[in-house]
Amino acid sequence: xxxxxxxxxxxxxxxxxxxxxxxxxxxxxxxxxxxxxxxxxxxxxxxxxxxxxxxxxxxxxxxxxxxxxxxxxxxxxxxxxxxxxxxxxxxxxxxxxxxxxxxxxxxxxxxxxxxxxxxxxxxxxxxxxxxxxxxxxxxxxxxxxxxxxxxxxxxxxxxxxxxxxxxxxxxxxxxxxxxxxxxxxxxxxxxxxxxxxxxxxxxxxxxxxxxxxxxxxxxxxxxxxxxxxxxxxxxxxxxxxxxxxxxxxxxxxxxxxxxxxxxxxxxxxxxxxxxxxxxxxxxxxxxxxxxxxxxxxxxxxxxxxxxxxxxxxxxxxxxxxxxxxxxxxxxxxxxxxxxxxxxxxxxxxxxxxxxxxxxx
Ligand code: GAL
Numbered sequence: 138x139x140x141x142x143x144x145x146x147x148x149x150x151x152x153x154x155x156x157x158x159x160x161x162x163x164x165x166x167x168x169x170x171x172x173x174x175x176x177x178x179x180x181x182x183x184x185x186x187x188x189x190x191x192x193x194x195x196x197x198x199x200x201x202x203x204x205x206x207x208x209x210x211x212x213x214x215x216x217x218x219x220x221x222x223x224x225x226x227x228x229x230x231x232x233x234x235x236x237x238x239x240x241x242x243x244x245x246x247x248x249x250x251x252x253x254x255x256x257x258x259x260x261x262x263x264x265x266x267x268x269x270x271x272x273x274x275x276x277x278x279x280x281x282x283x284x285x286x287x288x289x290x291x292x293x294x295x296x297x298x299x300x301x302x303x304x305x306x307x308x309x310x311x312x313x314x315x316x317x318x319x320x321x322x323x324x325x326x327x328x329x330x331x332x333x334x335x336x337x338x339x340x341x342x343x344x345x346x347x348x349x350x351x352x353x354x355x356x357x358x359x360x361x362x363x364x365x366x367x368x369x370x371x372x373x374x375x376x377x378x379x380x381x382x383x384x385x386x387x388x389x390x391x392x393x394x395x396x397x398x399x400x401x402x403x404x405x406x407x408x409x410x411x412x413x414x415x416x417x418x419x420x421x422x423x424x425x426x427x428x429x430x431x432x433x434x435x436x437x438x439x440x441x442x443x444x445x446x447x448x449x450x451x452x453x454x455x456x457x458x459x460x461x462x463x464x465x466x467x468x469x470x471x472x473x474x475x476x477x478x479x480x481x482x483x484x485x486x487x488x489x490x491x492x493x494x495x496x497x
Contacts, residue, residue, distance in 0.1 A: 161191040161441045162210030162240075164231075166223040166247075167198045170352055171384060172408045173221070176246075179434045187438050189445065200227035207231040211238045217441040219259075221245040224295040225458075229254070241444040244463065245437055248297040251459040256444070258456055258465035259436040261428040263301035264308075269472045270405035271309025273424050274377045277403045278318060286376045287319035288364060289327055290389060291345040293352045297458070299381065300341050302407075306379050307336060322372045323364040324348050350385040357385035361392035365399075373398035380404050383413035386422050394421065409473060409482060411492050417478055418495050427471040427481055436466055 163180055165173045177193055184191050192210065196203035203223050210218060211234065218235045220242065222228030229252035232242045236254035244258045278285050287310070292299030313319050314331045321327040326343045330336060336344075350357035357380075365373075376399055380386035386406035393402045406413050407426035416422035440450035455462035473481050479497065483490045490496060 158190070158214040159192045159210060160189040160215060160445065161217045161219060162207070162213070162215040163191060163193045163245075163437075164203060164206050164210070164218070164220040165193060165195050165245075166203075166221050168195050169198065171410050171412075172382070175408070175410075175430050176221070176434065179430045183431070183434045183438055187442075189442070196223050198223055200224050200231075203228060204231045204234070207235055211235060211240060215240055217241045217243065217444050219243045219245050219437045219441060220249070221247050222249050225250040225297040226295070241441075243437055243440050243444075244458075246298070246433060248456055248458050248463065250297055253461045255458060255461065255463050257440050257450055257452075258463045259433055259440060260456070260465055260467050261433065261470050262467040263298050264305040265470050266407055266426050266428070267302035267305025267307070268309050269305075269424075269426050269470060270302075270379050270407075271306045273405055273472060273474075274379060274403055275309060275313060277377065277423075278313070283317045285319050286372050286374065287314065287321050288323045288361075288376060288378045288389075289321060289344070289348045290350050290357065290360065290378070290380050290385060291348050292350065292381045292385075294342060294345050294349055296352065299345060299349075299352075300338060302381060303341055303345060304336070307341075308334075310379070319377065320372075322368055322376075350381060350389075352382065352385065354384050354388045357388040358392055361389040365392060365396045370398050373400075375401045376403070378402055378404040380406055382406055383408045383410040383422070383425055386425075387413060387416055390416065390422055407470075409487060411488055414473075414478060414482055414488065415493055417473065417475055418493055420475070424472055424474045427473050427487065429468070429471075429485075429487065431487075432468050436468065 194206040200223050218240050228249045232249050232252050232254040235242050241256045244255045249255050291303050324347045380389050383406040386404050390404050393399045403423045409425050409427040413422050413425050443450045452464040453466050456465050
């Protein structure tokens with residue numbers, strides 16, 4: 138009798154442990170872009186002391202898998218879904234399912250579009266990311282000079298951020314494209330629209346369609362090589378390259394560095410990936426934008442806790458997703474160059490010094 142009771146009890150405990158409800162589900166787009174490994178690591182760190190049960194799943198660049206992940210989490214009775222969509226529009230269906238099941242939906246870093254089923258958006262100030270690229274390139278152009286070679290690249294058209302980054306970059310670059318300081322060398326759509334300070338989403342889509350990297354290293358490399366093959370010698374020499382993130386920046390930088398007619402290049406990036414910090418130290422990438430993922434993770438966790446307590450998270454602005462003004466709390470970004478890399482990346486504790494060589 139005692140033994141049976143003990144076994145029954147043990148079974149209950151084990152079953153309770155194995156089948157315990159997950160309170161918060163976290164869905165990230167892919168393990169193949171280093172940015173999201175950063176987020177996973179920072180989430181796992183922060184979750185140790187978060188005081189609730191959570192699970193991180195990856196969608197591996199596949200919206201169907203993303204939806205299946207969300208369904209699995211709903212069946213585990215999550216209360217809050219923190220989701221970074223692979224494809225902002227396709228993810229609306231998954232958000233709708235979660236909402237129907239009474240789950241609060243937090244769009245994480247990338248906005249889910251065209252649905253009212255998004256409760257909150259935690260994000261960086263993506264407009265300022267793009268503006269930081271434009272400001273950086275502008276600061277490297279000799280004052281009063283004309284006809285400087287500009288190459289534009291963008292993220293994936295399925296990612297709403299790609300549009301916001303582009304909008305920020307355009308806000309800084311367009312006046313100098315319009316006045317002839319730059320000549321855009323790889324997008325005739327951008328050239329055709331050079332006198333328009335504010336582009337419609339459709340116009341942005343036309344340019345992004347020509348210069349997209351799909352956030353993919355190989356696509357970026359192939360596109361840069363194709364652009365260089367098509368470019369005449371006078372479109373080389375000193376070049377200014379607006380690259381949309383660190384992975385694609387390294388691919389594009391390598392392609393430009395390998396072209397004998399390119400003498401000097403300035404290239405942007407974002408995410409403060411370890412490999413790109415090393416590129417910056419080595420003078421192979423000019424800048425990156427530090428988006429402190431620890432802050433984003435904390436904001437997402439705090440928002441989840443607020444919802445579980447029946448409260449609402451803090452709101453400092455709204456982002457329209459095509460169907461709704463989604464309440465949000467954008468976080469500031471930091472431009473990192475060779476000059477401040479030690480302070481912003483190592484001294485700040487973002488990455489340890491032993492990840493790098495040649496750091497002064
Ligand atoms: C964006 C994100 C960036 C970048 C990119 C590729 O949405 O904001 O930090 O990493 O996706 O994954």
